[in-house]
Amino acid sequence: MTGRNTLISRFPYMRQDFAASLVVFLVALPLCVGVAVASGVPAELGLVTGIVGGLVTGLMRGSSLQVSGPAAGMTVLVFEAVKEFGLPVLGVVVLAAGAIQVAMGLLKLGRYFRAISVSVVEGMLAGIGLVLIAGQLYPALAAKAPDSGLGKIAGLPGALRDALGDGTGLSSLAVAAGTVAVLLLWKHAPAGVRTVPGPLAAVGLATLAALALDLPVATVQVQGLLGSIQPPPLSAFGELAGVGVLGTVVAFTLIASAESLFSAAAVDRLHPGPRTAYDKELIAQGTGNAVCGLLGALPMTAVIVRSAANVQAGARTKASRVLHGVWLLLFAALLPGVLAWIPVPALAGILIHSGAKLVPVRALAGLWREQRGEALVLAVTAVSIVAVSMFEGVLIGLALAVVKTAWEASHVKLEVIDKGAGPVDALLSGNATFLRLPKILDSLESLPQDRPVRLDLSGLHHLDHACRTALENWAARHSAAGTEPVKVTAAQAA
Numbered sequence: 001m002t003g004r005n006t007l008i009s010r011f012p013y014m015r016q017d018f019a020a021s022l023v024v025f026l027v028a029l030p031l032c033v034g035v036a037v038a039s040g041v042p043a044e045l046g047l048v049t050g051i052v053g054g055l056v057t058g059l060m061r062g063s064s065l066q067v068s069g070p071a072a073g074m075t076v077l078v079f080e081a082v083k084e085f086g087l088p089v090l091g092v093v094v095l096a097a098g099a100i101q102v103a104m105g106l107l108k109l110g111r112y113f114r115a116i117s118v119s120v121v122e123g124m125l126a127g128i129g130l131v132l133i134a135g136q137l138y139p140a141l142a143a144k145a146p147d148s149g150l151g152k153i154a155g156l157p158g159a160l161r162d163a164l165g166d167g168t169g170l171s172s173l174a175v176a177a178g179t180v181a182v183l184l185l186w187k188h189a190p191a192g193v194r195t196v197p198g199p200l201a202a203v204g205l206a207t208l209a210a211l212a213l214d215l216p217v218a219t220v221q222v223q224g225l226l227g228s229i230q231p232p233p234l235s236a237f238g239e240l241a242g243v244g245v246l247g248t249v250v251a252f253t254l255i256a257s258a259e260s261l262f263s264a265a266a267v268d269r270l271h272p273g274p275r276t277a278y279d280k281e282l283i284a285q286g287t288g289n290a291v292c293g294l295l296g297a298l299p300m301t302a303v304i305v306r307s308a309a310n311v312q313a314g315a316r317t318k319a320s321r322v323l324h325g326v327w328l329l330l331f332a333a334l335l336p337g338v339l340a341w342i343p344v345p346a347l348a349g350i351l352i353h354s355g356a357k358l359v360p361v362r363a364l365a366g367l368w369r370e371q372r373g374e375a376l377v378l379a380v381t382a383v384s385i386v387a388v389s390m391f392e393g394v395l396i397g398l399a400l401a402v403v404k405t406a407w408e409a410s411h412v413k414l415e416v417i418d419k420g421a422g423p424v425d426a427l428l429s430g431n432a433t434f435l436r437l438p439k440i441l442d443s444l445e446s447l448p449q450d451r452p453v454r455l456d457l458s459g460l461h462h463l464d465h466a467c468r469t470a471l472e473n474w475a476a477r478h479s480a481a482g483t484e485p486v487k488v489t490a491a492q493a494a
Contacts, residue, residue: 013316020315021323024067027197027309028324029331031354033220033339034347035070038136039078039298041087043220043339044228046070047332048297054325057288057300058318062281063264064274067306067321068288070298072354073124073259074252076131076149077390078298081248083147087296089239091232095293096240097252101286104257110278113261117401119367119374121258122360123381124394129358130386136348136355140176142169142218149386171215172345179206179349197309199350206346218344225332230296251391252289252299260285260302267304270311305354373404412436412460414443423452423487429459434466444474452484 028050036046046069053068082090104110134152138145141163146155163169179202186198196204210217239245264276281302288300310320331338360378367375381397388396410433417425424447432440447453455475457463475486 014319016314016316017320018323020310020313020320021327023197023313024306024310024315024320024324025327025331026200028067028069028303028306028328030199030203030342030347030350031072031303031305032070032328033342034350035072035075036298037220037344037347038072038075038132038139038351039070040082041078041090041298042223042228044223044225044332044336045297047225047328048229048295049292049300050328051325051332052288052291052295052297053300054321054323054328056291057284058321058325060280060284060287061277062284063267063276063302064318065271065307065311065315065321066260066264066267066276066281066302067310067324068260068285068300068302069306071256071259071301071303072132072351073128073358074256074299074301075351076128076135076385077248077251077255079135080389081252085239085245085248088230088232088236089245090298091230091293091296092236092239093245093249093252093293094289094297094299095232096249097256097299098286098289098291098293100249100253101257101289102283103286104253105279105281105283105286108279110257110261110280110282113258113278113282117374117377117398117405119377120381120394120397120401121262122363123378123397124255124258124385124390125358126360126364126378127382127385127393128390129355130382132355132358133352134386136351139218140172140345140348140352142166142172142345149389153386168216172217172343175206175210175215175217175343176345176349176352178209179203179346180353182206183350183353202350203342203346206343206349207341210343210346211341215343220339220342220344220347222336222340224336231294232296247391251394254394255390256285256289256299256301257282263302263304263307267302267307267311270308273316373408377401377404406433407435409433410435412440414440416443416447418448423454423484424448425454425456427456427459431462432460432467433462433464437467437470440467441470441474444471444478447478449478452487453478454487454489456489458489 032046032050033043036043050069057068078090081093131149131152134149134156135145137156138159141159143159143163146152163173182202182205183198186194186201209215261278261281264278264281268275285300285302292298292300364375364378367378377397377400380400381393384396385393410431412428412430412432415427426444426447455471475488479485
């Protein structure tokens with residue numbers, strides 16, 4: 001009895017954390033497998049990343065209730081990296097990204113990720129969601145997906161037409177549609193039934209249906225846990241000298257870090273416990289990714305679906321996420337053959353549903369009514385990711401956000417006082433940048449050429465070099481017209 005009391009005193013929330021860990025395990029299992037299959041790697045590697053997320057990242061400090069593992073938001077980027085560079089190089093990329101994350105955490109750069117435009121992040125997730133939906137519709141139709149994002153969208157009508165005339169395609173479509181239907185309707189099920197997480201129920205029912213009806217659908221290919229783990233060979237590290245691989249490392253680092261830290265902020269709003277230490281969380285995520293890279297597994301991020309399930313299931317400490325990693329490890333070690341029964345179109349349905357939740361349709365409509373500039377950044381980022389690629393799309397979104405902010409910050413007012421005789425007073429106030437230069441010059445050049453002008457710049461808080469040079473050139477031209485030289489009152493020191 002004394003031993004039991006000692007255990008309770010050391011782990012006062014053991015019961016709550018144990019129950020929550022089982023819920024998170026059941027939520028994470030189909031998602032780990034689905035993300036791996038969609039990324040073009042063995043299903044077991046998704047489980048490896050989930051295990052590392054629980055046993056390594058879960059033990060570290062940062063965000064106590066946030067759960068990490070393979071994320072749908074990284075699927076598109078991982079698939080492109082595996083296709084272009086191969087699976088051995090993926091481990092190198094993930095390891096390098098993890099090392100950079102650790103370095104950024106040690107340099108205390110984690111907090112600065114909160115300065116990234118929310119519209120860019122939401123646009124990034126929306127673009128990922130669109131590409132994910134388009135890409136997963138092909139395994140749902142038992143078809144091969146084109147390589148590019150635009151190609152995936154353009155090829156859907158033809159793939160659907162082919163599937164409707166083929167028994168295998170129809171069976172796959174029925175399984176995927178049924179999976180999505182279960183996910184959508186699960187929230188209306190009786191409370192007792194809903195104790196089983198929706199993703200697990202959807203995949204379980206799809207598997208039972210495929211087996212009972214002997215449907216001709218593709219199932220997950222199983223290699224075994226140890227057979228799937230392939231640490232990157234030393235020769236693969238030489239690929240880091242390539243520009244394409246380095247760009248992929250940067251993309252992995254930025255996207256995984258931003259998604260994890262934004263997820264942490266969202267999780268903090270779900271519980272009253274300790275707040276996230278962003279730099280420590282970045283170190284924890286980087287350490288987990290470094291281990292995943294050494295094992296040749298998928299990259300990890302904090303995942304809001306699993307994290308929210310953890311909080312809602314009553315978790316109180318990080319023990320729940322560590323235990324969920326233990327359950328994933330036991331499943332991968334003892335029951336890997338179960339994966340071979342899971343229909344691929346069921347996993348496609350899971351990811352189509354996940355991708356749809358990444359597209360903020362309602363938020364975009366509200367944003368368009370209130371802040372059209374932010375809505376434009378979100379939409380352009382999403383469309384750029386679909387049309388070009390993940391990395392370039394995010395860069396385009398960031399550039400547009402910077403230009404938008406600069407435009408909004410460069411408020412300038414030109415007040416002209418003309419009493420009909422004598423000098424004309426022109427007073428500039430605000431922030432004069434090159435973005436507003438056309439407006440300023442149009443107004444100044446419309447002033448009377450035959451009257452002296454007094455240009456007062458003392459109300460300016462900022463005057464950039466382009467504006468200063470343009471104003472000096474205008475003053476010289478105006479003075480050369482045969483009137484008195486323009487008198488300029490200097491701007492405040494910037």
